[in-house]
Amino acid sequence: MSTDDSGTRADAERMYDLMQSQRRSTQSRLLRGYAVLLVVWAAAWAIGFGALWCGHDIGGVDLLPTAVAWIVFGACMVVAIVWSIITGVRSGAGIRGRSRFQGMLYGWSWTISMVGTWLLLVGLQRAGLPDELAALIYPGAFALIVGVLYLAGGALWRAPVQYALGIVIIAVAVAATFMGTPFNFLVYAIAGPIAMLIVAVLLVRGLLPVEPRREPSHD
Amino acid sequence: MTELDPVIHAPARLRIMTTLDEALGDGDEIAFPALQKLLDMTPGNLTTHLAKLEAAGYVASTKTFTGRRPATLVTITPAGRAAFRAYRTQLLELLGGTR
Numbered sequence: 001m002s003t004d005d006s007g008t009r010a011d012a013e014r015m016y017d018l019m020q021s022q023r024r025s026t027q028s029r030l031l032r033g034y035a036v037l038l039v040v041w042a043a044a045w046a047i048g049f050g051a052l053w054c055g056h057d058i059g060g061v062d063l064l065p066t067a068v069a070w071i072v073f074g075a076c077m078v079v080a081i082v083w084s085i086i087t088g089v090r091s092g093a094g095i096r097g098r099s100r101f102q103g104m105l106y107g108w109s110w111t112i113s114m115v116g117t118w119l120l121l122v123g124l125q126r127a128g129l130p131d132e133l134a135a136l137i138y139p140g141a142f143a144l145i146v147g148v149l150y151l152a153g154g155a156l157w158r159a160p161v162q163y164a165l166g167i168v169i170i171a172v173a174v175a176a177t178f179m180g181t182p183f184n185f186l187v188y189a190i191a192g193p194i195a196m197l198i199v200a201v202l203l204v205r206g207l208l209p210v211e212p213r214r215e216p217s218h219d
Numbered sequence: 220m221t222e223l224d225p226v227i228h229a230p231a232r233l234r235i236m237t238t239l240d241e242a243l244g245d246g247d248e249i250a251f252p253a254l255q256k257l258l259d260m261t262p263g264n265l266t267t268h269l270a271k272l273e274a275a276g277y278v279a280s281t282k283t284f285t286g287r288r289p290a291t292l293v294t295i296t297p298a299g300r301a302a303f304r305a306y307r308t309q310l311l312e313l314l315g316g317t318r
Contacts, residue, residue: 095243
């Protein structure tokens with residue numbers, strides 16, 4: 001009887017390990033696109049805000065002509081936004097149903113709140129917002145919205161890592177704005193990408209419960 | 220101690236059930252090729268095991284069209300989810316129930 005018991009136990013252990021490794025691999029495959037996207041955004045922030053920091057009359061060091069700095073920044077943002085749209089469209093490919101709808105609404109939340117923020121800022125500029133303040137409020141407002149959307153996404157998918165990233169990005173936006181121009185660009189160029197890269201690594205490794213759908217014991 | 224559910228207690232089918240439970244929310248369906256990709260299984264192998272799971276009422280599949288191409292959509296049934304959770308609980312009990 002005891003040999004039978006230990007056989008059952010070894011078998012159960014093997015099956016449990018198989019189940020866990022399959023869960024991890026499923027999560028990591030479903031989330032790989034998002035991990036890559038975070039790396040793209042980390043690069044866009046690092047290069048884009050780095051260029052602004054190095055821009056003549058914009059940043060703290062004078063390495064790039066003003067126009068070049070803005071073009072580099074703009075190009076980085078455009079590439080990252082296009083990548084985001086592609087990732088959004090391809091995400092959950094092959095899966096249909098309720099969660100697809102949920103994902104679609106969430107995707108639109110990004111577009112709507114970004115365009116809304118941008119229009120609001122244009123309105124402020126029309127009302128006479130000085131350039132120096134615009135340099136503070138533009139990245140600050142967008143980063144705040146990004147942070148809020150990560151909070152919402154984290155809550156929606158019960159994803160603590162994503163939620164944590166939201167908190168960090170909001171903290172970065174606040175810290176950068178308190179630093180004032182031109183140091184805010186440096187804060188965005190360094191702190192934002194570090195946080196995004198950490199989260200990207202965690203997503204791929206599936207170390208933390210990204211979408212813990214089931215309750216541990218009594219269900 | 221009751222027997223572990225023999226329908227789930229096979230490596231290939233346990234992987235299928237785990238993946239469906241993990242990837243699909245309630246009311247979601249996954250296309251056959253997408254499921255195959257998540258599992259790294261051959262179409263024939265996957266079809267065989269899905270048939271066994273379907274016979275037990277743990278998964279359901281529907282044939283549909285995406286554009287003009289025929290497509291198979293697979294979903295985990297509420298009974299399937301319940302069976303998977305019961306199986307998981309049983310495994311945990313066998314392992315001491317601490318995890």
